[in-house]
Amino acid sequence: MPEPEDEIRRAVGNMDQLLPKNMWRTRKPSLPELSEVEVARHFIRLSQMNYGIDSGLYPLGSCTMKYNPKINEALASLPTLSMVHPYQDESTVQGMLEILYTLERWLSEITGTFEVCLHPAAGAHGEFLGTLLMHACLKLSGECEKRTEVIVPDSAHGTNPASAAMAGFNVVVVPSGADGCIDIEALKTVTCEKTAGLMLTNPNTLGIFEKDIGEIAKIIHEAGGLLYYDGANLNPLLGRARPGDMGFDIVHINIHKTFSTPHGGGGPGAGPVGVSKDLAQFLPVPRVAFDGKLYRLDYDKPQSIGKMRGFQGNVAVLLRAYAYIQTMGFEGLKEAAEISVLNANYVMKKLGSVKGLTVPYDNKKPRKHECVISAKPLKSETGVSALHVAKRLLDFGLHAPTVYFPLIVDEALMIEPTETFEKEELDRFVEAIKRICEEAYTNPQNVLTAPHSTAVSRLDEVKASHPRTMSLSWRMHIKKEEMSENPHNKYIQ
Amino acid sequence: MKLLSKPGHPYIPNSAADTKQKMMRELGISSIDELYADLPEKYRLKKKLNLPEKALSEFEVRRRVEALLSKNKSCKDMPIFLGAGCWPHYVPAVVQEIVSRSEFLTSYTPYQPEVSQGMLQALFEYQSMMCELTSMEVSNCSMYDWASALGEAARMAARVKGRNEILVPRIIHPERAATLQVYAEPAGISVRRVEYNAENGQVNLEDLKNKMSERTAAVYVENPSYLGFIESQVDEIGREAHSHDSLFIVGIDPTSLGILKPPGEYGADIVVGEAQPLGNGMNFGGPLLGIMACRDDMSLIRQMPGRIIGLTTTQDNSRQGFCMTLQTREQHIRREKATSNICTNEALCAVASTVYMALLGPQGFRQLGETIMYKANYAMQLLSKIQGIRSPVFKSAHFKEFTVNFDKTGRTVEEVHKKLLRHQVHGGKDISKELPELGQTALYCITETHSKQEIEKLRDTLEEVLGER
Numbered sequence: 024m025p026e027p028e029d030e031i032r033r034a035v036g037n038m039d040q041l042l043p044k045n046m047w048r049t050r051k052p053s054l055p056e057l058s059e060v061e062v063a064r065h066f067i068r069l070s071q072m073n074y075g076i077d078s079g080l081y082p083l084g085s086c087t088m089k090y091n092p093k094i095n096e097a098l099a100s101l102p103t104l105s106m107v108h109p110y111q112d113e114s115t116v117q118g119m120l121e122i123l124y125t126l127e128r129w130l131s132e133i134t135g136t137f138e139v140c141l142h143p144a145a146g147a148h149g150e151f152l153g154t155l156l157m158h159a160c161l162k163l164s165g166e167c168e169k170r171t172e173v174i175v176p177d178s179a180h181g182t183n184p185a186s187a188a189m190a191g192f193n194v195v196v197v198p199s200g201a202d203g204c205i206d207i208e209a210l211k212t213v214t215c216e217k218t219a220g221l222m223l224t225n226p227n228t229l230g231i232f233e234k235d236i237g238e239i240a241k242i243i244h245e246a247g248g249l250l251y252y253d254g255a256n257l258n259p260l261l262g263r264a265r266p267g268d269m270g271f272d273i274v275h276i277n278i279h280k281t282f283s284t285p286h287g288g289g290g291p292g293a294g295p296v297g298v299s300k301d302l303a304q305f306l307p308v309p310r311v312a313f314d315g316k317l318y319r320l321d322y323d324k325p326q327s328i329g330k331m332r333g334f335q336g337n338v339a340v341l342l343r344a345y346a347y348i349q350t351m352g353f354e355g356l357k358e359a360a361e362i363s364v365l366n367a368n369y370v371m372k373k374l375g376s377v378k379g380l381t382v383p384y385d386n387k388k389p390r391k392h393e394c395v396i397s398a399k400p401l402k403s404e405t406g407v408s409a410l411h412v413a414k415r416l417l418d419f420g421l422h423a424p425t426v427y428f429p430l431i432v433d434e435a436l437m438i439e440p441t442e443t444f445e446k447e448e449l450d451r452f453v454e455a456i457k458r459i460c461e462e463a464y465t466n467p468q469n470v471l472t473a474p475h476s477t478a479v480s481r482l483d484e485v486k487a488s489h490p491r492t493m494s495l496s497w498r499m500h501i502k503k504e505e506m507s508e509n510p511h512n513k514y515i516q
Numbered sequence: 517m518k519l520l521s522k523p524g525h526p527y528i529p530n531s532a533a534d535t536k537q538k539m540m541r542e543l544g545i546s547s548i549d550e551l552y553a554d555l556p557e558k559y560r561l562k563k564k565l566n567l568p569e570k571a572l573s574e575f576e577v578r579r580r581v582e583a584l585l586s587k588n589k590s591c592k593d594m595p596i597f598l599g600a601g602c603w604p605h606y607v608p609a610v611v612q613e614i615v616s617r618s619e620f621l622t623s624y625t626p627y628q629p630e631v632s633q634g635m636l637q638a639l640f641e642y643q644s645m646m647c648e649l650t651s652m653e654v655s656n657c658s659m660y661d662w663a664s665a666l667g668e669a670a671r672m673a674a675r676v677k678g679r680n681e682i683l684v685p686r687i688i689h690p691e692r693a694a695t696l697q698v699y700a701e702p703a704g705i706s707v708r709r710v711e712y713n714a715e716n717g718q719v720n721l722e723d724l725k726n727k728m729s730e731r732t733a734a735v736y737v738e739n740p741s742y743l744g745f746i747e748s749q750v751d752e753i754g755r756e757a758h759s760h761d762s763l764f765i766v767g768i769d770p771t772s773l774g775i776l777k778p779p780g781e782y783g784a785d786i787v788v789g790e791a792q793p794l795g796n797g798m799n800f801g802g803p804l805l806g807i808m809a810c811r812d813d814m815s816l817i818r819q820m821p822g823r824i825i826g827l828t829t830t831q832d833n834s835r836q837g838f839c840m841t842l843q844t845r846e847q848h849i850r851r852e853k854a855t856s857n858i859c860t861n862e863a864l865c866a867v868a869s870t871v872y873m874a875l876l877g878p879q880g881f882r883q884l885g886e887t888i889m890y891k892a893n894y895a896m897q898l899l900s901k902i903q904g905i906r907s908p909v910f911k912s913a914h915f916k917e918f919t920v921n922f923d924k925t926g927r928t929v930e931e932v933h934k935k936l937l938r939h940q941v942h943g944g945k946d947i948s949k950e951l952p953e954l955g956q957t958a959l960y961c962i963t964e965t966h967s968k969q970e971i972e973k974l975r976d977t978l979e980e981v982l983g984e985r
Binding site for chain 2: 026053096098102231292330335483
């Protein structure tokens, strides 16, 4: 840590005079007191207890865990990005603004929307913006009091209803039909003069394309509502179809899914939002503008909803996406979509014939980027559930798929292989699931007690959340230990 | 090494022609189009998009992006005296090394704790150290940034108290105020501003008392304030909030907490703030790292937004371990009844901050705070000696940011800053439009990264440009 020069110390004088007496910290924070060596080694060791994309298949459904190209990391660490302040004079950030401006246009082209805003920090943040835009629209038309409902399918991501509720809407759930798509008749029933909009993921969380999207759009628009596209599943449509062309008015994009930026153990991501022409006026400020010569930040948008975060977006994440689009090109993006679909269908076909597993909803219908398998027969015949299968998979050095989602499938295993894993890795995954299912019939105990070869075995989640044992920080843990009735027991029961 | 008939894209192994053919045969299809057969004809994209058509080589991409970025000027090219919510601080090499570890960088949310202990423990350590620094007991493992954390804190307070008003000082960052408004409005929360004392900028206690009522869910203050001065009436403000059974929310800059009294010691119920300065670059304003901490009180904890990591044991009680906890507050379980919709957050930035906090330790934080305060005071001293300049505007102690008023120079901030820039010095943030009552005033920021030479260059250049006709 640089220290102040002696002249500065002399000129400023006694430190004690610089703060009011009552505002000094008197007790030092109880932070580690370690050498750099110890700190470095500690965190490197921790990293070795963590599974990443470079460790192997990461088939979490609707998460699009694709390879994170190394060149993007190299570019994002340049000081010409990391040491640039967001309030710098526009003349000193022309390169930055050009990148953001161009990325907005590319994303708007990819999604078929009129204008894209890069501000949201995550997909759910984009959803929040989307539902706020619905609200802004209603405010302008004076329909706020009237249109209070946002419709979401029963297969929707949890963020959809949560975002709609955050923006002040009531959530109405529409069921899926026998084919796994929205039940059109049910949709007609719930759509009414109270409808503000419908939030839809397409392909949906079963990996099935909503074939009736044209009619869905018509129903919502005729009722005076807006159609929202959850971009979590955009990957299979790149270069093949565009949400804007299907009638979606608002589209969010998960940069950390479709555009290859790393998830960082839960973030940072970026959730840009694309909108139709009528909605562009409501987007948060500043907007990146270009007059043919110079780029600038435009704050003069009287209809804007305002701000939903500080500054203008997770720029270091967005830069990676900018680089990614260039390393792919239009042809490469289309190929990524196609191979992601090929991989998902390949895995579905292979798993569909495994004893104990079924493919719910029309198994003849091609899936897009992901497929959902049910372990319901396995559970009833052996007691081994989807969760157990997931845990046992970890012993094979593989990551588990998403389990128990979507909610409409019992014992769901939701698998999204993405385009960035080779056939051999997919075969290894299929083979592992096969062996686990066989084991469920022959030696269920071994599956039920899995994992066996990970850094730790199954964790006690009840203990973690019970008010008596809950330890959300080290100081809370110490406090709980002191309160524990049995001082000899290191861990509270 | 197998030979591929036609190599595919480097990121798409199965795009190699022979593999693709083999997989298509397994599926009994002869064209990928068959997998898209269910896409209605009218929605199939038939044109090429206006994007770079062909993939560029890594070399070309690197050259292009580097060339574009080199049009930017950074703190390396000139001294920059901007802060206001995003600050230049030194990022130690160890921090960069750890967050570049692919196992951390490329992992997903730790849904499978058995293979995510590294990330879970690092985030638990983040929560623990943030609690030590703020003197609170509970912290989540990140919000998007300070502004959105404040928005969420207001909603949290309203839920906890069943009330719908939050009192906020008039002097806060305009973007933070705007974000708060956007978060508060749909929840039916009204934001009322509390006036400040003209002389020292501190919260006007009389005005605060007048505005307190049974509707007040929370009182919010910032320390240091947006304009850099220390709010020294925090004990009184906290008492005032609690005497009306309202919550006390405090916004902080963690780099101050090695020397400044932590909010937990003056009664804060919820703490928000910005941890970008702890090991994260500025990156043109994002990603940032929102702090959200609270007291050990179930009525608060149950309403907290965001992900929380808990310390627990293995089911057989043989080992200590970590897992995500209290997930029933979150959107993937609770859906529309969740405390927030937040899912993806700023986990890796939190890991960077964890490493940073561990590296500094208590002595390092004290030293950091002292260095910043010495340097900022030195800068104020130098600038206030320049004819026509008043710095700081408010008679209060300041930490790393301070106001510089140009009224008596007869120049606007804009004029002065344009001229400074021609001399390769970037001034602070022009706040003359957002707080017009302060006249031609700018907000300057000095951290440990600003050298004595740079501060003196600022003084010299200001003297020079103010002397110009």
